[in-house]
Each structure stands twice: as structure tokens, then as C-alpha cells.
Amino acid sequence: MVASSPNDAFVAFEHVQKSYDGVQLVVKDLNLAIGKGEFLTMLGPSGSGKTTCLMMLAGFETATNGEIKLDGVNINEVPPHKRGIGMVFQNYALFPHMTVGENLAFPLEVRGMGKSERDAKVKRALDMVQMGEFANRRPAQLSGGQQQRIALARALVFDPSLVLMDEPLGALDKQLREHMQYEIKRLHESLGITVVYVTHDQGEALTMSDRVAVFNDGRIQQLASPSDLYERPDNSFVAQFIGENNKLPGTIESINGDHCTVRLANGEVIDATPVNVSEKGAQTLVSIRPERVEFKTEMMPEGAHTIDAEVMEFIYMGDLFRTRLRVAGSDEFVIKSRNTMGQRMLRPGEKIKIGWAPQDARALDPM
Amino acid sequence: MADLAANDPVLLTTSDGRPLQEALAQAQSKAKWRAFMLVAPLLAFILITFVSPIVQVLHQSVYNPKFSENMPQISAWFDQNPNGTEPDEAAYTALVADLVAAGAAKTVAVAGERVNYEMPGTRSLFTKAGREAKKLQPPFMESLTKLDENWASPELWGVMRRVSHAYTGDFYLAAVDLERSPTGSIQQVPENERVYVNLFVRTFALSAAITFMCLLIGYPVAFLLAALPMRYASLLMIMVLLPFWTSLLVRTTAWMVLLQGQGVVNSLLVWAGIIAEDQRLVMINNLMGTMIAMTHILLPFMILPLYSVMKPIPPSYVRAARSLGATSWTAFRRVYLPQTIPGIGAGGLLVFILSVGYYITPALVGGASGQLISNLIAFHVNKSNNWSLAAALATILLASILLLYWLYDKLVGIDKLKLG
Numbered sequence: 088m089v090a091s092s093p094n095d096a097f098v099a100f101e102h103v104q105k106s107y108d109g110v111q112l113v114v115k116d117l118n119l120a121i122g123k124g125e126f127l128t129m130l131g132p133s134g135s136g137k138t139t140c141l142m143m144l145a146g147f148e149t150a151t152n153g154e155i156k157l158d159g160v161n162i163n164e165v166p167p168h169k170r171g172i173g174m175v176f177q178n179y180a181l182f183p184h185m186t187v188g189e190n191l192a193f194p195l196e197v198r199g200m201g202k203s204e205r206d207a208k209v210k211r212a213l214d215m216v217q218m219g220e221f222a223n224r225r226p227a228q229l230s231g232g233q234q235q236r237i238a239l240a241r242a243l244v245f246d247p248s249l250v251l252m253d254e255p256l257g258a259l260d261k262q263l264r265e266h267m268q269y270e271i272k273r274l275h276e277s278l279g280i281t282v283v284y285v286t287h288d289q290g291e292a293l294t295m296s297d298r299v300a301v302f303n304d305g306r307i308q309q310l311a312s313p314s315d316l317y318e319r320p321d322n323s324f325v326a327q328f329i330g331e332n333n334k335l336p337g338t339i340e341s342i343n344g345d346h347c348t349v350r351l352a353n354g355e356v357i358d359a360t361p362v363n364v365s366e367k368g369a370q371t372l373v374s375i376r377p378e379r380v381e382f383k384t385e386m387m388p389e390g391a392h393t394i395d396a397e398v399m400e401f402i403y404m405g406d407l408f409r410t411r412l413r414v415a416g417s418d419e420f421v422i423k424s425r426n427t428m429g430q431r432m433l434r435p436g437e438k439i440k441i442g443w444a445p446q447d448a449r450a451l452d453p454m
Numbered sequence: 455m456a457d458l459a460a461n462d463p464v465l466l467t468t469s470d471g472r473p474l475q476e477a478l479a480q481a482q483s484k485a486k487w488r489a490f491m492l493v494a495p496l497l498a499f500i501l502i503t504f505v506s507p508i509v510q511v512l513h514q515s516v517y518n519p520k521f522s523e524n525m526p527q528i529s530a531w532f533d534q535n536p537n538g539t540e541p542d543e544a545a546y547t548a549l550v551a552d553l554v555a556a557g558a559a560k561t562v563a564v565a566g567e568r569v570n571y572e573m574p575g576t577r578s579l580f581t582k583a584g585r586e587a588k589k590l591q592p593p594f595m596e597s598l599t600k601l602d603e604n605w606a607s608p609e610l611w612g613v614m615r616r617v618s619h620a621y622t623g624d625f626y627l628a629a630v631d632l633e634r635s636p637t638g639s640i641q642q643v644p645e646n647e648r649v650y651v652n653l654f655v656r657t658f659a660l661s662a663a664i665t666f667m668c669l670l671i672g673y674p675v676a677f678l679l680a681a682l683p684m685r686y687a688s689l690l691m692i693m694v695l696l697p698f699w700t701s702l703l704v705r706t707t708a709w710m711v712l713l714q715g716q717g718v719v720n721s722l723l724v725w726a727g728i729i730a731e732d733q734r735l736v737m738i739n740n741l742m743g744t745m746i747a748m749t750h751i752l753l754p755f756m757i758l759p760l761y762s763v764m765k766p767i768p769p770s771y772v773r774a775a776r777s778l779g780a781t782s783w784t785a786f787r788r789v790y791l792p793q794t795i796p797g798i799g800a801g802g803l804l805v806f807i808l809s810v811g812y813y814i815t816p817a818l819v820g821g822a823s824g825q826l827i828s829n830l831i832a833f834h835v836n837k838s839n840n841w842s843l844a845a846a847l848a849t850i851l852l853a854s855i856l857l858l859y860w861l862y863d864k865l866v867g868i869d870k871l872k873l874g
């Protein structure tokens with residue numbers, strides 16, 4: 088499912104660049120191979136070029152440089168209506184002057200399909216999103232979630248093998264969004280389609296995708312499975328962007344294969360795994376997930392360095408305890424502990440020692 | 455709860471026992487009164503300056519007392535004697551008495567004018583009789599016909615009988631090239647006197663053509679306006695609005711300069727070798743000149759409503775259509791165009807209504823063949839002094855526009871009209 092090389096990719100971006108104004112590159116050397124049947128999410132902050140990439144793939148923007156291939160064929164010059172790519176827009180873009188049924192029949196009609204076949208397909212697509220009774224309504228008479236389903240059904244009704252979705256759930260409330268995430272995932276699996284999905288929401292990206300491409304500043308910062316992205320971020324941007332993260336700036340004290348020690352600003356030394364630092368004395372930012380920090384000495388890994396911390400704030404969150412600590416002069420350090428039997432509740436002002444397994448602390452670029 | 459109230463008209467009361475509706479009306483009456491007082495000046499303004507002139511025009515088209523007021527005695531004789539009665543000595547006596555009185559009051563020409571509308575060439579008959587009548591001796595039948603034998607003409611008496619009623623539908627007949635025969639039946643006027651029906655047809659056809667041209671030219675411009683980035687769009691908008699900032703007269707005369715035989719357009723065509731020197735096109739003082747100038751002048755009225763419906767249409771609709779497999783033409787026809795219909799309707803109606811009543815431009819560049827019905831209305835108001843006929847023509851114009859409006863409502867729906 089996951090394309091490893093551009094050759095067996097279903098969709099491939101090869102050295103794609105894009106500039107709108109000839110002054111600034113919005114997309115800088117994009118290389119991306121998407122396998123058939125894959126669910127790939129483009130995640131990134133606003134303005135990072137996600138929509139631009141999607142629009143180039145759909146054919147509404149032309150790549151300034153580079154090649155975009157679909158099923159091995161260069162589609163740079165193919166007009167949008169000949170690409171056969173389904174697309175779900177952020178504002179749904181349901182045609183307001185047509186009923187739901189007419190909206191769904193539109194792609195079939197322009198393909199010259201006969202009426203009876205059309206009706207059968209429309210009905211099937213509506214049933215697929217559980218909207219069978221709404222064929223005669225106008226889009227304006229539907230709720231946001233219903234419109235979303237119709238937009239989805241319309242993008243799927245002509246059996247495209249590739250579907251693009253640009254923040255399709257952005258306008259829905261949390262509960263509906265989670266429900267629709269599930270629906271989209273279910274459709275993806277049952278239909279075997281390839282999905283390229285754009286979102287702001289990292290939770291959405293992590294739960295739905297086979298792989299996530301994290302965009303920033305017109306480049307893919309990391310392309311990896313959700314678990315790799317969370318547990319093994321390649322650089323500080325990804326570590327910061329995905330999930331909650333503690334960062335400790337320092338310099339490399341010693342480096343030895345896949346283990347290094349880092350001296351923090353206040354002179355304390357910690358353990359870490361070097362990721363994109365290679366030499367002694369280099370500046371680094373060590374990233375540790377809050378749930379991987381240990382404060383009970385008996386649980387600490389053998390020989391791990393520990394550092395001093397002072398409890399600033401303790402928040403009871405039900406299943407979790409969230410504790411904010413002052414570590415190495417900064418009081419932004421957060422740890423999370425599960426509310427298990429006999430778990431300690433730390434009190435503000437308490438002095439503790441914290442530590443972690445070296446593989447959980449990643450020495451990344453200093454940003 | 456809502457169902458209950460709807461099905462069962464239980465009288466709801468306030469806590470102190472007053473009926474709820476009464477309490478509500480009382481609570482709101484002050485606010486309503488205040489709101490009414492706020493709009494009252496405008497209401498009065500509209501009533502005085504807009505509604506009342508229209509009502510007057512409507513009235514004038516069926517009411518013309520020029521004859522009946524100034525010739526009361528003969529009018530009374532017509533009332534007493536049924537149609538077909540030969541005018542007797544009593545009739546002539548009444549007529550001469552009226553002529554004497556009207557002659558003294560210097561209103562005989564007014565009465566004569568009214569008869570003259572129906573029977574051209576009779577005005578002088580009345581003015582002459584007005585001068586001479588006081589010298590006539592009975593029997594008046596003889597002396598008046600001796601003064602001018604036309605006074606015995608049965609046609610004249612027929613016309614006088616008809617105009618002796620202040621209320622009449624004759625002006626509407628005249629406005630559609632019909633007349634009453636001496637026997638009272640309705641017939642078409644002689645071939646060479648038929649002008650109005652042709653002129654109505656020409657006015658509506660030309661207005662339709664102008665509306666179509668405006669749509670043809672205005673639609674792409676409005677689209678550009680809506681699609682271009684802001685700074686180019688505002689520049690283009692200024693160019694669209696520029697005509698509004700120059701006087702109508704200036705614009706029309708500019709077209710005269712451009713279109714005349716030795717004008718810019720012809721000279722360019724000759725210079726480019728498209729036409730020969732002796733083939734210069736006649737584009738002014740005819741229908742074509744009227745059409746070109748009016749299309750230009752009315753164009754903003756088409757562009758602005760179109761722009762206002764196009765601006766909020768997000769580009770994602772057309773993109774969605776394209777991604778669903780539609781060619782750009784299909785996407786335009788099936789998705790974009792239907793969403794701009796309210797603008798087309800509003801712009802079309804606006805341009806059509808304005809051009810149906812347009813006056814200055816056809817008067818200046820229309821020549822003889824480019825005159826429209828409004829020019830004739832102006833002629834009857836300013837020159838021939840036949841206000842009732844002008845009013846009837848104007849009323850027909852108004853009625854046909856209301857008809858058009860009704861038709862539009864039936865076909866497209868007035869609620870879909872979007873003027874801005």
C-alpha cells in the first residue's frame with residue numbers, strides 16, 4: 088500500500104515547485120510518492136502549501152516546475168475534467184441551484200451515462216452515506232454534516248480511484264467531526280480508493296492516515312506513519328507540531344553511536360538519542376514526550392541521568408494527571424501520568440527528580 | 455404547546471387578566487407610531503412627487519374637458535338629444551351662444567383644439583367663428599353656415615358630439631392607431647396616418663436589442679470585475695462607472711462625433727481600407743446610432759447587478775464541476791450561468807425599462823428613423839399640446855412594463871431579482 092519508490096507510486100510529485108507571483112516559492116522541491124489505496128494526509132500550519140499541492144494534483148494550479156504523475160503518466164498538461172479525480176472542498180461546493188440528487192447525477196451526466204444507470208448509481212451513493220431520503224432536498228436545506236456527506240457521495244459517485252479532500256471536516260463540531268472521520272475511513276477501506284487528505288488537525292491526521300506528510304514552509308518536513316511521526320520525529324518542527332512536547336535546549340557533551348549526553352544551560356546533564364546532530368559541542372534541542380518522563384526513582388532505567396525539578400502546578404484530568412514543572416530554569420516542562428492505582432499526586436512546591444530512557448529523548452536541530 | 459395554541463383558540467391572557475393580543479398591541483403601538491412618524495416625511499414625499507403625478511397622468515388620459523367646459527350649451531344639447539338627431543335651430547342657437555361666450559373669454563381656440571385632434575383642420579373654423587359669432591343674426595343655422603359652410607358638415611357634428619363628454623376612451627384608440635367612424639364603430643385610421651403601433655413595436659424591439667447587446671457586452675465585463683484581483687478590479691470598476699460621472703448630453707454628443715459620416719469610426723474604417731471613401735457608413739441619425747449610443751449609456755445598469763451576483767460566487771463551484779468531469783463550457787453553462795440568473799434578470803429588466811422610456815439620446819442621434827415612443831410623447835406634450843394623447847401613450851407604456859414585470863415574476867420569480 089505504501090509506495091516506497093516513485094516508480095510503483097500511484098501518485099507521484101517529482102521535484103515540484105510552485106510560485107504564484109514569481110517572487111516567492113510556495114512549494115519548494117516537493118517529492119512525494121503515494122501508493123495505490125493509501126490514505127495520505129498532508130498536515131501543516133496555515134500557509135504551508137497544502138492546498139496548493141492539492142490544487143496542482145487536481146489540475147487547478149499548474150506546477151511551476153517538476154512533474155506530477157498519476158498512475159505513472161505525467162498529468163501536468165491534462166485538464167482537470169480529464170483527470171478523473173474526486174474532490175471534496177472545504178465549503179463542500181454543492182451546487183445551490185440543484186437538488187442533492189441532481190448534484191450527484193452531475194458527474195455521471197457529463198460522462199454521458201444513461202438515466203436509469205445514473206439513478207441507480209446516485210441511489211447507491213446516497214445509501215452509502217446514509218442519506219437516501221434526501222435526494223430531493225436542496226443543499227441549503229441540509230445541515231453542515233449532511234452537506235458534508237453529500238459532498239463526499241458526489242466525489243465518490245463516479246468511482247474515481249483517487250479522492251482529494253481539503254479540510255473536509257473543518258466546519259463541523261467536534262463530535263460530528265469524529266463521526267465523519269470514522270465514516271471516511273470506513274469508505275476508504277471498503278472502496279479501496281486512494282485518498283489524499285488535507286487537515287490542520289493533528290488528531291485527525293494521526294487517527295485516519297496510513298502516512299502523514301508534515302508540511303512547513305513549502306517543504307515536507309517528515310513523511311511517516313502516525314506512530315513514527317509521534318515517537319520518532321525527525322526534527323524539532325515535527326516534534327513541536329505533533330502532540331505535546333517538552334523541549335530542553337543544550338549542547339552535545341558526548342556522542343557515541345545512538346546515545347549522547349547533553350549539557351543543559353544550568354550545567355545539568357541528560358541522556359538523549361542523537362537524531363540530526365552529529366558532533367560534540369553542537370547546539371541541540373532535546374525533545375521528550377510528557378508521558379515518557381519518569382519521576383519515581385524505582386521505575387527509572389538503569390544508569391539514566393536524573394535532573395532536579397520543582398512542581399509548579401498539578402492538574403487533575405480524570406484519566407490523567409498533568410503536572411507542570413520547573414526544569415533547568417524554565418517552568419514549561421509538563422509530565423503526564425496515568426491515574427492508576429496508587430499513582431502519586433504531586434503537590435506544588437514539591438522537589439523531585441526526573442529521568443527517562445535515552446531513546447525517548449531525541450536530540451534534534453536547535454530550530 | 456405550539457400545536458395546542460394553533461388548534462385550540464384558547465384566549466391567552468396576561469397575568470393581570472387582559473387578553474394577550476390586546477396587551478401586545480398596546481405595548482407595541484407606541485413603537486409602531488414612532489416608526490411610522492419616522493418614515494412619514496418620505497411617505498409624503500413619495501405620495502406627492504411620485505404617486506400623484508402618475509395618478510394625474512392616468513386621469514388625464516381619459517379626461518379632457520377642453521370642449522365641454524368651454525362650450526357648455528351645445529354640450530347640454532348633445533346630452534338632451536340622442537345620437538342621430540339632426541342639428542336643429544336650437545342646436546345652432548346653443549352653438550352660436552357658446553361661440554360668442556368663448557370668443558369673449560378667448561377660450562374658443564382651446565375648444566377648437568380639442569375638435570382639431572379628432573378632425574384636423576378645424577381649429578381655424580373655431581377661431582374664425584369665435585371672432586365673428588357676435589355679429590351673427592338669427593336664424594343661426596343659416597347665418598353660421600353662411601359664415602362657413604363646414605359648420606353644416608355631419609362629420610363635424612359627429613365629432614363635436616363625441617368631444618362634448620369630458621370622459622372619453624378616444625385617446626387610447628388614437629394611441630393604437632384606431633378611430634371612431636362617423637357611425638360610432640371602431641376602425642383603423644387610414645394607412646398613411648398609422649404611427650403609434652409601429653412606434654411601439656420599434657421601441658420594444660429596439661429596447662430588447664439594446665438589452666441583449668448590453669448583456670452580451672456586460673456579462674464578460676462583470677465576470678472580469680468579479681474575478682480580477684482587487685487592484686485591477688477597482689480600476690476596471692472606475693472605467694465602468696466613468697460614464698455615470700459625465701453628463702448624458704456629453705456622452706451622446708461624443709457618439710455623434712464618433713459616428714458621423716466624417717467621424718472617427720468611419721475615418722478609421724476608410725483608413726484601414728475596410729470601406730471605400732464613398733461608402734462611408736451611415737451610423738448616425740438612424741436606428742443604428744440610437745442603438746449604439748444607448749447600449750453604451752445603459753451598459754453600467756447591466757454590469758452592476760451582474761457584478762453583484764457574480765462577486766459572491768466562490769470559484770470552488772466551477773472547480774467542483776471541473777473536477778467532476780465537466781468541460782469548462784459545461785461548467786459555465788450548468789453551474790455558473792444558472793447562479794447568475796438573478797443578475798441577468800435584474801440587469802435586463804433595468805436596461806429594458808430604462809430604454810423603453812429613453813428620450814434624449816434618440817432625440818439627438820436618432821434622426822427620423824431612430825425616434826422612439828417617448829419622443830412622440832414629448833412632441834405631444836411640448837408641441838401639439840395634446841396632453842391627453844401623451845398621457846394615453848405613457849399609460850400604455852407603463853402598462854406594458856408592468857405586464858413585463860408580471861411575466862418575469864411568473865417565469866423567473868421576482869424574489870430572485872438582485873439589484874445590488
Ligand SMILES: Nc1ncnc2c1ncn2[C@@H]1O[C@H](COP(=O)(O)OP(=O)(O)OP(=O)(O)O)[C@@H](O)[C@H]1O
Nearest residue numbers: 107108113131132133134135136137138139140287
Ligand atoms: N491564488 C493565490 N495567489 C497567490 N498566492 C497564493 C494563492 N493561493 C495561495 N497563495 C499563497 O500560497 C501560500 C500557501 O497557501 P496554501 O493555500 O497552499 O496554504 P495551506 O497550507 O492550504 O494553508 P491553510 O491551512 O490555511 O489552508 C500562502 O502563503 C498563500 O498566501
Ligand SMILES: [Mg+2]
Nearest residue numbers: 137138139253
Ligand atoms: Mg488550505
